[in-house]
Amino acid sequence: MKNSGDLLLIVDDNMLNLQLTAGLLKEEGYLISLAQDGQAALSQLEHMLPDLILLDIMMPGMDGFEVCRILKKDPKLFEIPVIFLTAKKETEDLAEGFNVGGVDYITKPFIREELIVRVKNHLELSKSKKKVIEMNRTRDKLYSVIAHDIRSPFSNIVLTLNTLAGGFLDPASGEFMEIIKTLEKSANETRILIDNLLDWTRLQNDNLTIEATPNKIYPVITQCLYLLKGSCDSKNIKVEVDIPEELSAVFDERSMKSVFRNILFNAVKFTPVNGEIRVRASIVDKYVIISVIDTGVGMSAEVVRRIFVDNEHYSTRGTENEPGSGFGTFIIKDFVVRNGGKIDVTSIPGSGSVISVYLRSDSIE
Amino acid sequence: MNEDINILVVDDNQENLKVISSFLKEKQYRIALATDGLSALKILENNKIDLILLDIMMPGMDGFEVCRILKEKQETKDIPVLFLTARTETDDIVKGFQVGGVDYITKPFKKEELYARVNNHVQLKLVRDCLIKSELDTKKSRDYFMRTLYELAKIMERNK
Numbered sequence: 001m002k003n004s005g006d007l008l009l010i011v012d013d014n015m016l017n018l019q020l021t022a023g024l025l026k027e028e029g030y031l032i033s034l035a036q037d038g039q040a041a042l043s044q045l046e047h048m049l050p051d052l053i054l055l056d057i058m059m060p061g062m063d064g065f066e067v068c069r070i071l072k073k074d075p076k077l078f079e080i081p082v083i084f085l086t087a088k089k090e091t092e093d094l095a096e097g098f099n100v101g102g103v104d105y106i107t108k109p110f111i112r113e114e115l116i117v118r119v120k121n122h123l124e125l126s127k128s129k130k131k132v133i134e135m136n137r138t139r140d141k142l143y144s145v146i147a148h149d150i151r152s153p154f155s156n157i158v159l160t161l162n163t164l165a166g167g168f169l170d171p172a173s174g175e176f177m178e179i180i181k182t183l184e185k186s187a188n189e190t191r192i193l194i195d196n197l198l199d200w201t202r203l204q205n206d207n208l209t210i211e212a213t214p215n216k217i218y219p220v221i222t223q224c225l226y227l228l229k230g231s232c233d234s235k236n237i238k239v240e241v242d243i244p245e246e247l248s249a250v251f252d253e254r255s256m257k258s259v260f261r262n263i264l265f266n267a268v269k270f271t272p273v274n275g276e277i278r279v280r281a282s283i284v285d286k287y288v289i290i291s292v293i294d295t296g297v298g299m300s301a302e303v304v305r306r307i308f309v310d311n312e313h314y315s316t317r318g319t320e321n322e323p324g325s326g327f328g329t330f331i332i333k334d335f336v337v338r339n340g341g342k343i344d345v346t347s348i349p350g351s352g353s354v355i356s357v358y359l360r361s362d363s364i365e
Numbered sequence: 366m367n368e369d370i371n372i373l374v375v376d377d378n379q380e381n382l383k384v385i386s387s388f389l390k391e392k393q394y395r396i397a398l399a400t401d402g403l404s405a406l407k408i409l410e411n412n413k414i415d416l417i418l419l420d421i422m423m424p425g426m427d428g429f430e431v432c433r434i435l436k437e438k439q440e441t442k443d444i445p446v447l448f449l450t451a452r453t454e455t456d457d458i459v460k461g462f463q464v465g466g467v468d469y470i471t472k473p474f475k476k477e478e479l480y481a482r483v484n485n486h487v488q489l490k491l492v493r494d495c496l497i498k499s500e501l502d503t504k505k506s507r508d509y510f511m512r513t514l515y516e517l518a519k520i521m522e523r524n525k
Contacts, residue, residue, distance in 0.1 A: 094475060094478060095477045097477075098477055098480075098481055103485065104481055111455055111458050111459060113458070113462040113463075114458060114462070114469075117462055117467065117468060121468070121485065121486075121489060124489065125488055125489045125492060128489075128492040128493060128495075128496050129492055131496060132492060135496075135499045135500070136499065139502070139503055198515070
């Protein structure tokens, strides 16, 4: 059905009007929620975000203007377009309707086409506006990543190489080796960032195809850990992989490699010197669960919610001031879902985190 | 911003033209006027028009006919048309939507209604244009970004 998914809230004290309006819009494929007075509308809006509101002006108790005034002050609601429904004799009040933030009005009794066209236009207007903002934000994000996250580690690498090339250090000295190790670590971390950006950019272009097939888990994990060896060594982090070599699950290798690369990268990033990271697998029902357990700094429930539930871009520096772009968690969430899996996070601030990835088991088809 | 928006007003009644243009001028829109359908189509051939306010009842070609013609032309089919009509003429209102009008404004004109409807459709047009441009820009910068990243990844691969 056309328009399906768009939710409209209709507020009118006249039951007959409500039913008539709702009927016409339902035929167009909209989802409808009804309220018979302002108070009822406002309490519905506490736990529901419609895409558009049709609001009667003359209602007993709180009138439509008052309702509109209140919701235009609410940061969660102020962007929802409000179209007033007005009786012919009230057209003098129109100015007030626009003053309080209405985008349009429809005179009752209304003409079907008029109702449908206005609703459609205002939905398109508000959605397109949001989309433009979203696209600009995406672009800004791209530029800021280029500016900071790639440029700065590269500058460091180049600077260090310049120093080495200057020939002031004895290549046989311990200090020289130390610097080489740091270089390797920076290069590997930058490489992970570039891979993330590649995957993310491809995802934005919708070119990334997910082909979930039965794959072995162990080699994916060890390949990811290989890239992180330098980082683990420099922080003296012990890594233990406890996964049967033959264990497999249904996933797309390329995208899940991204996921594990990022989970492990975060685990290393947030685990202090001399810590420990364990990777384990278990089978529960139809799922193979791969858990990454670290003795890191952990996250508060608030941070977990912000990252994994609210879909926020969230970025913090690691225990040794390692940089972040916020892409890692974004990729983890998105790719796991695309692989038909899910993710579970348990974390205790100060003692560590357990990130569990649920993938479909290939034993049941 | 409104000074970049060209609105064509078509009405055979001079008085109506005067009222509408004085309202629109207050909001700094740029205005073109026509008193019949043919001259309206002529103006559309030679000017960039962002929105049309179109009277229905006119001698010669009526508003519906004008709308139908410009909806058939590639260059003019995306220009939003708002009909000027009496609220009581329900049939006209319905027909206006059928021939491709996006909305209507009732006579006698009320300032607030005119401003709101015009602004809504100007916004809609602007945001559509912006979306197309933004999509192109974003795609271009993404493509460029991706190519650069590929190169970078290749260089690092080689140096391993």
